[in-house]
Amino acid sequence: MKRSYPFDKIEPKWQKRWAKSKLFEADTKSAKNKYYCLMMFPYPSAALHVGHGRNYIIGDVIARYKMMRGLNVLTPMGWDAFGLPAENAAIKNGLHPRTSVLANIETMKKQLYRWGVGYDWPREVTSCEPDYYKWTQWLFLKLYEKGLAYKKKAAVNWCPSCSTVLANEQVVGGLCERCDAQVTQKELEQWFFKITDYAQRLLDDSDKLNDWPQRVKIMQRNWIGRSEGVKIDFPIGGSDKVLRCFTTRTDTVCGATFMALAPEYSDLEDLIKDVKDKEKILKAAQKMRDISSQKRAEIDVEKQGIFIGKYVINPMNGEKVPIWVANYVLMEYGTGAIMAVPAHDQRDFEFARKYSIPIRVVIDDPKKHLTSDQMPEAYTEEGVMINSGQFNGMPSQEAISRIADYMEKKRIGKRAVHYRLRDWLISRQRYWGAPIPIIYCDRCGTVPVPEKKLPVLLPKDVEFKPRGESPLKGSKAFIETKCPKCKKRATREADTMDTFVDSSWYYLRYISPKEKRVPFDKKIVNRWLPVDQYIGGVEHAILHLLYSRFITKVLKDAGWIDFDEPFARLFTQGMIIKDGAKMSKSKGNVVSPEKLISEYGTDTVRLYTLFIGPPEKDAEWSDRGVEGAYRFLSRLWRLAESYIDKKNIDIQAGAASKKIDAKVIRRRIHQTIKKVTDDLEKGFHFNTAISATMELVNDLYIFAGSADNRDLEPDKGKSVIKEAIEALLLLLAPFVPHMVEELWERMGHKRSIFKETWPNYDLDLLQADEITIVIQINGKVRGKVEVPIDISDEELRSKALEEKAIAKWISQSQIRKVIIIPKRLVNIVV
Secondary structure, three states, X not given: OOOOOOHHHHHHHHHHHHHHHOOOXXXXXXXXXXXXXXXXXOOOOOOOOHXXXXXXXXXXXXXXXXXXXXXXXXXXXXEOOOOHHHHHHHHHOOOOHHHHHHHHHHHHHHHHHHOOOOOOHHHOEEOOOHHHHHHHHHHHHHHHHOOOEEEEEEEEEEEOOOOEEEOHHHEEOOEEOOOOOEOEEEEEEEEEEOHHHHHHHHHXXXXXXXXXXXXXXXXXXXXXXXEEEEEEEEEEOOOOOEEEEEEOOHHXXXXXXXXXXXXXXXXXXXXXXXXXXXXHHHHHHHHHHOOOHHHHOOOOOOOOEEEEEEEEEOOOOOOEEEEEEEOOOOOOOOOOEEEEOOOOOHHHHHHHHXXXXXXXXXXXXXXXXXXHHHOOOOOOOOOEXXXXXXXXXXXXXXXXXXXXXXXXXXXXXXXXXXXXXXXEEOEEOOOOOOEOOEEEEOOOEEEEOOHHHOOOOOOOOOOOOOOXXXXXXXXXXXXXXEOOOOOOEEEEOXXXXXXXXXXXXXXXXXXXXXXXXXXOOHHHHHHHOOEOEEEEEHHHOOOHHHHHHHHHHHHHXXXXXXXXXXXXXXXXXXXXXXXXXXXXXXXXXXXXXXXXXXXXXXXXXXXXXXXXXXOOOOEEOOHHHHHHHHHHHXXXXXXXXXXXXXXXXXXXXXXXXXXXXXXHHHHHHHHHHHHHHHHHHOOOOHHHHHHHHHHHHXXXXXXXXXXXXXXXXXXXXXXXXXXXXXXXXXXXXXXXHHHHHHHHHHOOOOOOHHHOOOOOOOHHHHOOOEEEEEEEEOOXXXXXXXXXXXXXXXXXXXXXXXXXXXXXXXXXXXXXXXXXXXXXXXXXEO
């Protein structure tokens, strides 16, 4: 392809010059006019494709724009280098994870450099390096000291393919989010962070996040899942024990015809120790546990269960109620035991029908009396209480609080708040992660590694392929150690930490990445944080973003920082898809940036990536669209070069069908400045901002093609052309930085365009002297007319009726009415 401008020479030139001039290196000693712009750091597991590029290009546009607004911009980059993505990629390629990760980092750095995205590289952090994970281990110790890190035996999500446990948030539709394998349940001793202690604060403080996408806040609130209800104790028949349930529907308690336990219910084995069919029950429960809780929670899952030979007494009516284990009951909700009311819950209804369990209606439909034998499905609307003793006849909504009052008065139950959120499971039975800094001593018990002994280094000579238990157990040199307290023989914890622990605090480390005494400089962090603008995918709404908020609050409570939210503003970009699907090698739809950059240049790839559609929405990649972006840049280059060479525009545009004078061009300049500025300030509408600059370029071509403008007076035409071109370069600088830097220099400017001030618009020049009025006849557009902006209605009426294009439509008709909408249209009714 013939090149319209020498991007292959321009782009490397300016990339080298930016690096040499340290354009993106921020001075964090001063927080005056500070702007911390941060992109989520990537997993270095594979080369980047154009879909990844959207995130980094968006961030670069914002950073460059804020520089031109005079702000002290901090825009660092690093690598989320531990964890399953990197380890699985290494195993697939037959490499040690460290070798694989470091090679991928070099590849990705070259790609980012070639994309022209600028970062403060001296602040680079890599989470798999000891100088970083030393402080991740320090963070663990701080949580341990506060009682927020603990170990317990629990039913966990197990991925047989990855051979490790997964947090609830890492299971999607019953499948591992990394490898799509079916997730099962397994009981293991695991380390947890007590995020549930912060559930209410995380919920309350979401109201502070005014500049976060609403859908992200809703996702977090739903995940935290606050419910208000009552904890009820159901006495277990033949024992002095009780079965405790949590319910938000106290109005249905008299309709409970069976109790249902989660297959993982912790006291199940003790509960049935004297039951004849104990082994059969445990075997059935285990079979249910083998299916992930997410899969079991699906609405259409086939209901399965087994009666355990035990009963409870309903304290509200004294009835004997059978206890079942049911696959659709989850430990994540309430206590892992529910009172099942089949008449008013669809899952309970399906279970009861399958196992012939009685169904009792306790909320009647006011419009039609309900009978259990004729119900096609559960009745879940509000209604009138029946079969509920003294509460009969009461509206069901009122009965909820009245029955709760009764329960508390009779000490049957107690009001309580429940959260769906579970504690954060951080243990991983994999090699590639930060070792958990804990030692086990027969004499002293569980002992944290002293801070001065950090980091606990990850050994290199380990068979790291997954095998169902931590590979670190195979390293005698690692496992065997001495107790820090008694100096006797002891063993180290073999599990590593979830990679989301690494990413829960990295934004703090960027402020002082070389600090050796502490994880970050507290004084500087408190001046520069929260992050002013955070950019990344919505897929991190529940995982990384929630965990980072939790860790920030923990550190604030410990006195390490003065703020309690890490990110002031959040922008979540949509995906770029190809052939209707997310880009992936397995689908064969990955678009490599290298080929496109070689053929069209970096600025073309950047421009099209930004122009493809609203950045918060998914967009379909089109190779033809790339060509369109290239044609626009070529037109801009010719326009500017023509002026630079001749101090005039001499473009053989032919006779223009439309003429534009210098006065109109000057107005369009200021309208474009306002449009682009508003689009960048009010929601990152990059596509419409770019569209506005394209319109101005078109106007300049029309201006140049007008015969009247060929020989321009210096104080009119030439000055407005220079003003227009310079405004275009300033406005396009954040989007296509290489080309505009080159043209800016060729126009005689000595310093980088990013050291210049963003252009301002003149309000007086925004107002047009003339406007275009649409003329309709019986509601159909039949013409347009240019009129003075201050034209009266009567003059506008006359002007519209005199238009030649209109006359032929009305000459043979009777005009019944002329409707005028000022400054917009004239509708002639005939």
